[in-house]
Amino acid sequence: MKTESHNKIVDYLRQIPSERVFLNFKNTSYTFGHMLGLCTVLKSRFPELVSKSCAILSEDRESLALYLPALDAICSHIFLQPDDIGDKESELYASAAIDFKINLRNGKISSVEKITRLDSLEKRVKVSNSYILATSGTTGEPKLASYSLYSLTATAQKNIARGTEFIWGLSYDINRFAGLQVYLQALVAGSRLVVPSKNETIATLIQLYVDNHVNCLSATPSFWRKALMVPSHKRVPLKRITLGGRLAIKIF
Template sequence: MRPAQGSHNKSTSLFEALSAVDKHSDPLIVDANASITLSNLVSGSALFGRGDELCGRSVLVATTNQFTTASALIELDGVARRIVLCPPDLPIEHLPYVMDTAAVDGIVSDRTALQYGSPRPLYFSPCSPTVEPAKCERNACYKTEWILLTSGTTGIPKLVVHSLASLAGAIGPPNMSPEPIVWSTFYDIRRYGGLQIFIRAIFAGASLVLSNAQESPAAFLTRAARLGVTHISGTPSQWRRALMSPAACFISPKYIRLSGEIVDQPILNSLHSAYPHAQISHAFASTEAGVAFEVNDGFAGIPPETIMCTPFVEMKVKDNSLRIRSARTASRYLGNNVSALLDEEGFVDTGDLLELREGRYHFIGRRDGVINVGGLKVHPEEIEAVINRHPAVQGSIVRTKKNPMTGAMVIADVVLDRVNACLDEDVRELREDILLRCRESLSSYKVPAAINFISSLSIAESGKVLRRNA
């Protein structure tokens, strides 16, 4: 049996939640090219008044931008039987599998219908970034299933089934402060991390500033500052990239949230230095497990009492893997011949490995992310944590390179801090200093055979550092 929900939000749909927002403040949803007030979303339609034609259907939402997605989600929740949220980087060859597995019989998109070849009859509804007066009543007829996509080890996406209740389960009581909240996120709202912030903004009646994949970090941060962003979230990799930008000093957030990757002490220290007046929190959440907890004490790692005593969430560490049971977790994977999401006790095995040291649990990597060096297992994140503690390092990624003797050797690609970066003649000395720190903290087989200095780390659409092995 799952623990109680714990959410303070009782709305049965996004539209109902939006309808309860204080109209005097009239918050906005804003992207780089457009904006709309939440009250206009209540009274208007981005689907040209065709929402009633999508009632009871399994609807694929596949738009070219987050702004149009936001309008469609508000209109479809409670109306569609199922919403299938298509992430921006879904390979086109996987689309037929997604549509078949989710029994899609309706599509909402700002693309043309000809791009979605399907053998079954489909109702196609265009979606516009502009909102026209609504032509139909919007009553919540369904407890809509939300289908979010995540990648498996084969690259074929897994379809994860949520409800609005599970997605909103971690959202606390409304903000009672007289000062308005303006949310933003580096995440895309078509993924779990960004969708969480979108739903938080809707339930809180807060403005939301959307990011744009085509924007540079400097352009986004400048726009976020101009719009008065107070609360902002992203992965550690996204924050490291942001802090490299001269525009990082433009924003003055009151609340910063990190999730999606291992949060180490250097990134927390960098954020505290850049934003000394902000509350900085790091949270654990995943598409399958939902939001489990957040840590607010300014330190990396997790206090044991967080694992044992987080309200409405049961957690345990079994075989070094974090397992979670709560009303915030997804209910199942969709499709035939898929593995069970929940174990026999109703826990989600996250595959994220923990070890207890110095009185706190620390993530050491993922079970499926281990690299093999001469028959020995290596967690890249463990090596990266050591490298990132060097004061001249902004970030790093560890990978393997084929070696005729050991089969693979460890290589580290390192980005230097723009303030502390050394001159060309000091590079050799810096490389030796980093290697010395690795030798002092790591087993010999984990010490990088080579360190390359690069200008930036590649970040995937998910916001996580892009890992490749040669």
Template sequence: MQSLLQQLKNLPKTGVITYEGESCAVSELIQKAAEIKHQNPQLYQGDIALGYTHLAEFVTALIAFDGWCSAIYLCPPNVAIPQGELIKWPLSGDAAMDDATKKQPVFSSSEVVQTKWYMATSGTTGEPKWYSHSFESLTASSKYSEQLQSMCWALLYQPFRFAGLQVVLQALLSGANLVDAAENEPLVQIALLKQNKTTAISATPSLWRQLLMTGQLGDLKLQYITLGGEIADQSVLDNLSRLFPKAKLRHIYASTETGVGLVVSDGLAGFPLTWLESLALPVALKVSDTQHLMVKPNFKVCQTLSAQTDPQGFVDTLDIVEIKEHRVLFIGRATGTINVGGNKVYPEKVEQVLMQSANVSQAKVYPKKSALMGELVVADITVLNADDPQQLKTQILINCKNQLQRFEIPTKINIVNNIAHDPSGKLNRKLNRKQQHD
């Protein structure tokens, strides 16, 4: 078992991190991480709650604490830490001087602690929950090659989320450069990515649509394109494929709870039906009687998932799928349905139909309270051209009637200037009372 620090020391070359107008070599962060360990022996085998300040300090802490601390909690802002005895990093003056918390460490490169990494879910459809991973499970899909070493990755996710951490670890362990553009508007992001000659981007389909809307994404020379965090519909895959025909395009199915599951690189939405019987994947797959996708990773999953795990070890992802021809397609989340007169409507399914219109750039479907039906389906859309809004809505509704059941068709379509996303890059599906009743 090797720690992150040991693996980085074995690389022939490490990259450069760019953040907030500053740049620093990863080799410098490795040195700072070693200093942290020697200056803070009380942290050995402790549990650390890692608060986020900026990317360089965050990466330095990851390098220092993996293999050194028993647990690392990657703490998003405003999310409660589940334990009260954690040491908070960066240390306060009192914590740094508290002799009662100090332990006598063994300063040996071979004395590696098996660290648990804890991450909170984004809380898109409910309260955030904490799940643990090992360094091995987090880096199961990370690759190294001379070609990957020459990449410059863009970080468009928050690094303390699962998807963002995957980008950070891939860049670190391949010796590539990394540019933090997560907290910027799309046009500013594009400018940063151009300036740093970015060649690889991982983002949610929602973020990709925002970048496409700038009209400037094609100015980049992308070699690697990854989509994750949401359902990758065929329209966004096709748009990216047309814009970057030579790039490696893939969409990833993963979750904070179970880790990386599937990597699809054939340019099609969903995944091949044959994967349900494959023994060559990092996870075993099956579909339950209720159409839930079940996954069985090849590593031990977090104990928190025991209630979602069947006797064969398959974890219920709570993602609804359907089998169409030779493809398994994602429909939506079991926890996010709209109840229309007792019928379940999956917002993601309706959104995919809405975005089949070439003029619709983004869509968000949500419920509206109804005294008669319980809830009704409402949609917000952003459009590229709204010269005749009523005609556009009519065309969209005709397409909906051809593909959706009557109760799934939006009762109202609103053309809006923008659609909100949560900090993880996904559509913000938390509704306020005004949205539910308007």
């Protein structure tokens, strides 16, 4: 049985030159050093979250991208909650034994709510792993699945020296399996990740990738079909592409 050699994202952050840029937003960028510093700041600001199981709900991609390593550093488990689980929230919280709900908005932690739940041991999912994601599967009903950081990064390219060669563009939400894999691939290799806002037009996305010299992109077939309709797609200097997040960490 394999054991997880790095059970927190912060362990990877410590290995990467602090001055190297990790996140590129539309008008802002953050270095790996900034991400590491945020891990320390959050632990002192929110001691109640230490070793707790927490749900993270973000109104935008940027906030989750910014705070994920810091929250991972202090929480025992994190449920990356999508915004489409409807009235199933309480049920899923009980199933995952969630202690706190953390709301993110506009690059800030907007609120931290303590969860009072009626536990149902029969319905509780195994949460021995660090990450809990919701998947609808074939039924359309949200179900929980848990993953360890080891399993999510097991086949990722972790050559930090080469990581500077690659600039990833994000086309998925980070609270989905494919988006989380892309996020972690960029992070563990010390690469740059370009994070667009939600609901951007395909033309705006392509221009963002052009402006930031994105050369690695994982996306769905429907995304690629739309991208090919935008004339400026030819200016995106792609070196690596995939048709789905599952293969995004295997393309180097």
